[in-house]
Amino acid sequence: MISAVDYIRILPELVLSVFGILVMIVDPLIPEQSPKRPLGMIALVGVLAGLAATAYQVGFYGDAFFHSVQVNTFSVFFHIVILLIALVVLLTSCEYLEVQKIRAGEYYGLILFGTVGMMLMTSAVELVLIFIALEISSISTYILAGMRRRVAESSESSLKYFLLGSFATAFFLYGVAMVYGATGSTNIYTIAHALRTQQSTLAYLAVGLMFVGLGFKVAAAPFHVWTPDVYEGSPAPVVALMSTGPKAAAFAVLLRVLFGTGAIGWFWIVWLAAILSMTLGNIGALVQQNVKRLLAYSSIAHAGYLLVAFAAGREVGISGAIFYTATYAAMNVGAFAVVSHLSGEGEKYVTIDDYAGLGRRSPPLAGILTIFLLSLIGIPATGGFFAKFYVFSAAFQSGLTGLVIIGVINSAIAAYYYLRIIVHMYMRDERTEAPVARIPATLGIGLAISLIATIYLGVLPGRLLEYALTSARDLVK
């Protein structure tokens, strides 16, 4: 029987869907020439309502809709992370859309629908529901990637994202079919129960195929080739969303598939993907001139660090991965918010040379970007440091010394290209005429949220880490 509690357990998704539909209804009512800013405000209210709904869920842990949705500390954690990402992205978009002269109401609607998909991915425990949620989030982001319709790069990146994304989803789905054949069910817990009694070849194959599908979504090597192209061509705030939101959701699904089901035999695949992602990501980033492209390679590398935590396994590894996802989201979404503000009309100013002398032209923006970049390197007192520290110490405790050494060497390589941006900002003369617009209030709030999150996690990580440990226990229970 479906009761009212069931609906409370999907309340954040419901709230966001309602607001998404509201945006679509109000869109045509706004006169032709007036700005679409009110729609952004509706979407913002929607995300805040979603956060409130998530907070309300805390008292209602449990399963819903015939054990297809599960609300616990794990799903609530990812809900909050994804909603905060959406909040910052919306705050960034308000200004961006006006500067780029994109007058599209559906932009805000799609961000909300995409967020619904991502949130559902983290709370679903039924593989078919996970597949549908994955598609909701992917299809929304495919369209968002092509939002600068008249720009060839944007539609090209949309096409590449679409083709490779659907290709990957097909692999994921084939994995679901295999696991259905092996265990007769697609529910994570029933699968876990069935796999405890017997492991079959089909189950190994299933986990491998699902890893391929999710590997594409999280941009882990060797499934990362689409990332730089898509990130370069897509609108900057959309990149902020898709480099963090769907990634966080896909990592949550990966945690459920690998640890929730108790599947075995994936260790070496993850181990190899971790090493490849870290190395290829960091080496690729060294030669980039375009900042968006550089951050794309950096996001591949960060997926690699996260997979180190997966390889470490056990509760420490899982909680390290959860903590890393949150930290990475905070710093990366902030960095892309700065990039999207600086990009200017038509995204003309996105190369490292355009950042030359930013320290003099706009000290606050340069300072904020520096903090995010330092956090991405993993300098102490920023969230990035503790995230890396927990991941590597988890790997060390699991005896993966080789992986830790490769990871640390990679962090050192990564420092070079992040510092290169900082050096350009503070030590080069301004060569370009790239103007720096004033920071509007919306963007200011967005930057403040990600900045506070990044520094808070770097100074007082204890509470979140404890929460991550609780979530990890809930996941493997």
Place this chain on the structure above:
Amino acid sequence: MVPLSYYLILSAVLFACGVAGFLIKRNIITTFLSIELMLNGVNLSFVAFAAQLKSLDGHIFVFFVMVVAAAEAAVGLAIIISVFRTRETLNVDRVNVLKL
């Protein structure tokens, strides 16, 4: 009664054809069709397993997959049209503004 393995092999062959088509074909529409072929290969496995396990779940999943594939096709074709407008070609090798 046709044994389960026949269906599974056929579905694997369909899926492999889709993968090969995706990697080899140069026309965007054909590439897109290859993805649909992969999805249909998966559908066949679902149905075959459902018949073997005598459960209805697998049959229902196929409907979900078809709905999602239809949604994907709608968005995909729209994206292809927008690419054609800016580039006037449907050859993947010539859609290459973004490069390493």
